[in-house]
Amino acid sequence: MTASPFRRAAILAIGSELLTPNRIDTNSLFVTSALNAIGIDVVFKAVAGDDRVELQALVAHALGRVDLVVLTGGLGPTDDDVTREVVAAHLGLPLAEDRTITDAIRRRFDARGWVMPEINRRQAMVPRGALVIANPNGTAPGLWIEHGTQGVLLVPGPPREMRPMVEQMVAERLLARADGRRVVRRVLKIAGRSESRVEELTQPVYSRWRALDTPVETTILAAPGQIELHLSARGNDAAGLDAVLDRAAGEIEAVLADDVFSSDGASIEEVVGALLLSRGWKIALAESCTGGLATSRLTDVSGSSAYVERGVVAYSNEAKIAMLGVGPDLITAFGAVSEPVAQSMAEGIRDRAKVDVGVGITGIAGPTGGTESKPVGMVCISVVTPPRTLVRTFRFPGNRELVKTFAAFTALDMVRRMILERVKGSEGVEANTSG
Ligand code: AMP
Ligand code: MG
Numbered sequence: 001m002t003a004s005p006f007r008r009a010a011i012l013a014i015g016s017e018l019l020t021p022n023r024i025d026t027n028s029l030f031v032t033s034a035l036n037a038i039g040i041d042v043v044f045k046a047v048a049g050d051d052r053v054e055l056q057a058l059v060a061h062a063l064g065r066v067d068l069v070v071l072t073g074g075l076g077p078t079d080d081d082v083t084r085e086v087v088a089a090h091l092g093l094p095l096a097e098d099r100t101i102t103d104a105i106r107r108r109f110d111a112r113g114w115v116m117p118e119i120n121r122r123q124a125m126v127p128r129g130a131l132v133i134a135n136p137n138g139t140a141p142g143l144w145i146e147h148g149t150q151g152v153l154l155v156p157g158p159p160r161e162m163r164p165m166v167e168q169m170v171a172e173r174l175l176a177r178a179d180g181r182r183v184v185r186r187v188l189k190i191a192g193r194s195e196s197r198v199e200e201l202t203q204p205v206y207s208r209w210r211a212l213d214t215p216v217e218t219t220i221l222a223a224p225g226q227i228e229l230h231l232s233a234r235g236n237d238a239a240g241l242d243a244v245l246d247r248a249a250g251e252i253e254a255v256l257a258d259d260v261f262s263s264d265g266a267s268i269e270e271v272v273g274a275l276l277l278s279r280g281w282k283i284a285l286a287e288s289c290t291g292g293l294a295t296s297r298l299t300d301v302s303g304s305s306a307y308v309e310r311g312v313v314a315y316s317n318e319a320k321i322a323m324l325g326v327g328p329d330l331i332t333a334f335g336a337v338s339e340p341v342a343q344s345m346a347e348g349i350r351d352r353a354k355v356d357v358g359v360g361i362t363g364i365a366g367p368t369g370g371t372e373s374k375p376v377g378m379v380c381i382s383v384v385t386p387p388r389t390l391v392r393t394f395r396f397p398g399n400r401e402l403v404k405t406f407a408a409f410t411a412l413d414m415v416r417r418m419i420l421e422r423v424k425g426s427e428g429v430e431a432n433t434s435g
Helices: 027-035 052-063 084-091 099-111 118-124 157-178 194-211 240-261 266-278 291-297 317-326 329-335 341-351 398-422
Strands: 008-014 039-047 068-072 095-097 125-127 132-133 142-148 151-156 184-189 217-221 226-235 260-262 283-287 308-313 359-363 377-383 388-396
Touching: 008 027, 008 052, 008 217, 027 039, 027 142, 027 157, 039 052, 039 266, 052 068, 052 084, 068 157, 084 095, 084 125, 084 329, 095 099, 095 118, 099 118, 118 283, 118 377, 125 142, 125 184, 132 157, 132 217, 142 329, 142 398, 151 157, 157 291, 184 240, 194 217, 194 226, 194 240, 194 398, 226 240, 240 260, 260 266, 266 291, 266 398, 283 291, 283 317, 291 308, 291 398, 308 317, 308 341, 317 329, 317 341, 341 359, 341 388, 388 398
Parallel strands: 008 039, 008 068, 068 151, 283 308, 283 359
Antiparallel strands: 095 125, 132 142, 142 151, 184 226, 184 260, 217 226, 359 377, 377 388
């Protein structure tokens, strides 16, 4: 039988824990990314517990609809792991023990000085005709079954076991059966704009892309403080797709200008880190309501010790006075959450740390503590660089966690704009109120 290409896939995530409020299926995201990269679309996915009846129904549905079914989970040695048995029974394939697998599992136990429990032999049961995929990180091997023109891939649930096995199968089996179409994606990250404003500004641009020879699809996603514009194009020529997406990204950047802080997937902390490095500048942060979150995000980047000098959490008035030299009179006159205090915090940490860039963040994260003149979500942020000082007041929406997230993100974005020396006019950076 000549192998027809795999175009449409379904992913079934198996595991009763995935139906509780405590665990979420993330394997399908990885599998989707691996399949999309070789031009296979995921047309649906489903989560089922360790339940023969539900799983059998899903397998039947999937095999009726797609070329390729990927199942993760339920390959363990215990009675509640049913994926192998259900798939074999549905396809009418008898199971037989593969002694080489049993021996391999036994050796894993021996290496730890343990005796292999007899139930692990279940993991050595192989449906007739299936290809066994070795699992270097666990006991359960994967299985690849060709059923007529269709493919069925079974991999274990633990992500660190599943990932290398999926990668191996993509390279060794699936790539050859994909039809050569690829999906190339580009993520533009945008700061200082609401989702609706991004949509309004970019819609006239991206609506034209659908009529191109290689259409570009767009999706807008909101996260606290930032908007993401995902661009994708599909076709056979990877270099050509890259060129199409470069052009499309360029058109968006022409409209949104400096609000686009990343077009290569980099996070705001990576972008700020690269800018600081390029200037040879160091940074120190004084944080109140964010409790160190902005510093934490900067230090998420490997190599950040080259430019992060310190971050202090100055939560109480006393701390702001003692650690940063904020004048008590300033606090009395304007309040701890005020532009003069934010600026004094930024200047204070910059002087004390002897760095180029100082940041001060003070605000009301809520849900208590707000007043009419200083409502919950009000945050004052100041950034001081060698050539200039900036201080702005924002009103961020949402609960305590969101206000902190918005404030930390916005502080980093202000640093970015200050380093680029392209800060918007006197009305300040538009607060992003969506998400
Ligand atoms: P398994 O023994 O193959 O059923 O999988 C065992 C463990 O893998 C579970 O306890 C989960 O922690 C993890 N796991 C299973 N399925 C998934 C999934 N779809 N996404 C993320 N983790 C998973
Ligand atoms: Mg399980």
